[in-house]
Every structure is written in structure tokens, then in C-alpha cells.
Amino acid sequence: MRFSKYILLCLNILLLVSGVCIALNEVNEDTVKFLLILCILCFGLVHLGSYFYFRKQFTDFSDEMCYYIEEILHGNSMKRLQNKETLTSKIVMELEKVENIYSFQLSESKKDKKELQEMISELTHQIKTPASNIQMYCEMFSDTDISSLDAKRFAEIIRQQLKKLEFLLDILVKSSRLETEMINLEMEDGKIVETLAIAVNSVIQKAEHKNIDISIMCSPSIQVSHDTKWTAEAIENILDNAIKYTPPNGKILIFVEGGEMYTEIKVKDTGKGIEAAHVNDIFKRFYREKSVSKNEGLGLGLYLARKIITLQGGYISVRSILGEGSSFSVCLPNRIPK
Amino acid sequence: MNILKTDNLTKYYGTEPLLVKALDGISLEIERGGFTAIVGTSGSGKSTLLHMLGGLDIPTSGSICVDGQELSGLGKNELAIFRRRKIGFIFQNYNLMPNLTVYDNIVLPVELDGRSVDKEYLETIAGTLGLEDKLNRKPNKLSGGQQQRAAIARALVAKPAIILADEPTGNLDSHTSQEVIGLLKATGERFHQTIVMITHNDEIAQSADRTIRIEDGRIVESRW
Numbered sequence: 008m009r010f011s012k013y014i015l016l017c018l019n020i021l022l023l024v025s026g027v028c029i030a031l032n033e034v035n036e037d038t039v040k041f042l043l044i045l046c047i048l049c050f051g052l053v054h055l056g057s058y059f060y061f062r063k064q065f066t067d068f069s070d071e072m073c074y075y076i077e078e079i080l081h082g083n084s085m086k087r088l089q090n091k092e093t094l095t096s097k098i099v100m101e102l103e104k105v106e107n108i109y110s111f112q113l114s115e116s117k118k119d120k121k122e123l124q125e126m127i128s129e130l131t132h133q134i135k136t137p138a139s140n141i142q143m144y145c146e147m148f149s150d151t152d153i154s155s156l157d158a159k160r161f162a163e164i165i166r167q168q169l170k171k172l173e174f175l176l177d178i179l180v181k182s183s184r185l186e187t188e189m190i191n192l193e194m195e196d197g198k199i200v201e202t203l204a205i206a207v208n209s210v211i212q213k214a215e216h217k218n219i220d221i222s223i224m225c226s227p228s229i230q231v232s233h234d235t236k237w238t239a240e241a242i243e244n245i246l247d248n249a250i251k252y253t254p255p256n257g258k259i260l261i262f263v264e265g266g267e268m269y270t271e272i273k274v275k276d277t278g279k280g281i282e283a284a285h286v287n288d289i290f291k292r293f294y295r296e297k298s299v300s301k302n303e304g305l306g307l308g309l310y311l312a313r314k315i316i317t318l319q320g321g322y323i324s325v326r327s328i329l330g331e332g333s334s335f336s337v338c339l340p341n342r343i344p345k
Numbered sequence: 346m347n348i349l350k351t352d353n354l355t356k357y358y359g360t361e362p363l364l365v366k367a368l369d370g371i372s373l374e375i376e377r378g379g380f381t382a383i384v385g386t387s388g389s390g391k392s393t394l395l396h397m398l399g400g401l402d403i404p405t406s407g408s409i410c411v412d413g414q415e416l417s418g419l420g421k422n423e424l425a426i427f428r429r430r431k432i433g434f435i436f437q438n439y440n441l442m443p444n445l446t447v448y449d450n451i452v453l454p455v456e457l458d459g460r461s462v463d464k465e466y467l468e469t470i471a472g473t474l475g476l477e478d479k480l481n482r483k484p485n486k487l488s489g490g491q492q493q494r495a496a497i498a499r500a501l502v503a504k505p506a507i508i509l510a511d512e513p514t515g516n517l518d519s520h521t522s523q524e525v526i527g528l529l530k531a532t533g534e535r536f537h538q539t540i541v542m543i544t545h546n547d548e549i550a551q552s553a554d555r556t557i558r559i560e561d562g563r564i565v566e567s568r569w
Contacts, residue, residue: 084413086413086414089414089423089427090414090419090422090423090424090426090427090430091423091426092422092426096426097430097458097459097460100430100431104430104504104506107377107412107506108536108537111377111378111537112537115378266524267475267490267524268475268524268528269523269524269527271523283551284568286551317531320531321527322527322530322531324523324527324551324552325551326548326551336523338523338524338527342475
């Protein structure tokens, strides 16, 4: 490609020279000879002229585009060029679209960064309380004249605080692994019912403690390509949430249904429900309902659940009636998206 | 940043005393990249509003600004090009060309613009929408849900900044509806598109980032 224009030029000149030679040797009459040479030279000139003309057009066009690219980069909208049936307009509009997408992504990542900073400050705040509690009770331990009863009590308190710390760190580790996308989802065809069993087993104690009945309605033959471990984690977080908001003696129903494109895992509880105004907030990082803000938790469970499901190409939706209960739908695609 | 902005938009039909106010002073702003649901009873003016936003209809008064462009400032041809390059429309009744294959239907907006089709992107969309093996069929050989997905693919393939969907699940059963909405959300998020969707199904509206309720041509509620 690089040499094609030189080859074209050489061929052109060769053609002209040979034409002139033939005219000089073969034709005898002087006027005809003169006219013929003139014709050939004119032809050559027109050829060269058109070559340089179109080349100039191309360089002008690219110069123009470069200028517009600069303008777009500086955020200047090319109003007068939009919506025309010209090449320039087409390219300028495409470029503006690309610029829009990138500046949007930039602002999104800035927002993310801000959120992360807030997370760190929230986290330090949450970790500080148990840590300072532990420190305080440790100091009381070093006091020589405490009764064995007190010692037992202090040890119990320290154990509780440590548990709280462990819980926070566990969530933190999981979320940081998801954030940095260090996890490799191992997508395998697996039975949904087995994944559900793992999830239910890890929350069954909490449920029994509140005398909440968990039942699963799932055909054992339903298979979906998913990551068993992380999907179980997501379902566990949803169940955990359901148990937290369902009063004692309530019910949780897990219902699985295969669709044309997605398999839906529905987790229905008889809890207090979600206020319509907050339905979109519950999946936000660090969102916690006011009435439970005393309980342990960071507001990361549902956020993590959604992240895990989205990474697998699925989505979570929620329907809720205040006072009657909520229903979370986890939809996993029946086939892996490319 | 707002990608859609209307100011005191009105659309009247007829004259007094038979004046019908389809839209009666609508001022709204929609953020870029968001997923907005417009809800309201039938005849409340939702479709008129969507058609206005997409430049398919001309308001009686008021202004519409789409992606920094005042629509009233555009001529007829300019408006057509504007729609082709910036807006993807999903119609309730699909509006697929019956004599073209699904593939030709999907690439139509790109080919109209004289651009070449981004094959890789088209494959991704068709894959996500589960249409790969149906591209060579005629629309009438597809189920309602599949036709709807073909219409969605057509709206997405030109990578428009804005997708306007008029009851995209109007003719679908509730399960397929959820699937279609999920897909719209996922693709919208992936390609940073602004989605405005009309629905009279509150359940579907709930999955949007924002809901705008319209009654008698006025916004009665707008919440995030």
C-alpha cells in the first residue's frame, strides 16, 4: 500500500514517455506529430493534476477532522455540523458520542472513588468501637484485684466484640475481592437445588433461632450455568436479610422457575416489607434501614449479592408490600453471555 | 448532566370548546445514563410525551432539548438524521418490516445512515438477546417475545445515546416482561445509554431508577 502511489506515478510517466516516443518515430508529418505530442502531454497533465487535486482534498479533510477532534476534546460541541447528510457531520457526531461515553465513564469512576472514601471512613468508624471496647476490657483485666466472676463477664464481652470485628472483616474481605475482581467465577452447569442447599445450611441456625420456617420449592432437575460458591453466597445474603426483617415464627419460601432465557430464584418472606421509596436504595452500598442501624452490619450484603449475580450476567429485582413481605427475584441467564 | 430536558411542554388538539390537552405544561429533566419509567393511566399523555422526546411529534408550545440540541431548531431532514443517529425507538407493536429478515430489520437504521455494521457488536447483542439462530427468519415466523427482542436489537445496534421504549412489554406475559426489562437494563448499563420507558405496569416501573407519573398531561409525581 505504501508504494502504490509511487508505482502509479511511475506507470503514468512511463505511459507518457512511450506515447511520445511512438509519436516521434512512427508519425512522419510534422503538424500531426506536434498535435499528438501536445495531446499526450495534456492528458498526462490532467492525470497528474487530478492526482494532486484529490490528494489535497484528502489532506484537507483529515486536517479538518483533526481540528474537530481537538475541539471535541476540549468539550466544544460542533452544533453547526450536526444532523447533516455529509461525511464530516457523520464522523463528528460519532466522535461526540464516543467523547460523551468516555466523559461519562470518567465521572462515574470519580463517583466510585468518592463512595470508596466514604466506605473507608464508615468502616474505620465501625471497627473503632469494638476495638476500643476490647482495649478497655483488656486494661480492666490487667487490674489485679478483679473477681473471677467479673473476669468471666469481661472475657464474654471481649469475645462478643471480637466476633463483631470478625464479622466486619469477613464482609470487608469478600467485598474487596469482588471490587478488585480478584474472584474468578467458575461457571459450571450445576443443579440449582444444590446451590440453594449450601445457602440455606449456612443460615438455618439463625432462622431456627427466630423460629422461621424456610421451605424450598425447586425441581431437582433444573440446571443453570453458574458459580456455585459465589451464587450460594449471594442467596445466603438475601436469606440473611430476609431473616433479619422477618419477625419470629415467620416463613421464607424459595421458589425456582425456569424461563425461556433466565432461571428465576424467588425468595419470598413474610417480613415487614420495604417502603416503596427505599426499594431502589437497598442494593446501594452501605444502605441500612434506620430501624436496624443498631444491629451489626455494614449494608453490604445485598450490594454484594447484586454484584455477584450481575457478574454472572443475571439481575436481581425486588417486589415488596409494606407489612406483608418482600420477594427477591434472582435471575440467572440460561446460557453464558459472551 | 441532563440529556433530556423539556420546558413547559404542551400539546393541544382541536380548538375551544373541544380543546384536548394531551400535554399540559410538562417540565422535566432526565439524567444521562439513567433508566426512567413513565407511568400513568391510558390517555394520560405518556405516549405523546415519548413521541415528543424522540422528535416524532411537534409540540404546540414549549421546548425540548435532547443532548444539548433544541429540537425546534432542526429542519425536517435534520430531525430525521438526528433521530437516526441519537435515538433508538422501541415501539409497542414492534414495527418490524415484514418483508425483511430479522437481520436486515436490525441493521436497517445503521445502513440508512450509510455506515457499516459493527458485526462484532451485532453478534454480542444478538447473543445477549438470544436471537443468533433467528437472524435469517422473517419476523412473522417469530413469537411475540422474539419479535420484541428483535425490535430491541434494532434500537440498540446503532448505539444510540437514548433509547425510548413505548410499552416494550405491552404484549408480553409477566415473566417474559421481566426478562426484557432485565435485558434493557443490562445493555443500557453496559453501553451507557439513557433509557426512557413507558409502562402502565407498576411492578415493572419499580425496577427503574426513577419513575415519573403523568395524569391528564401533567406530571403528578416524580421520584427516584
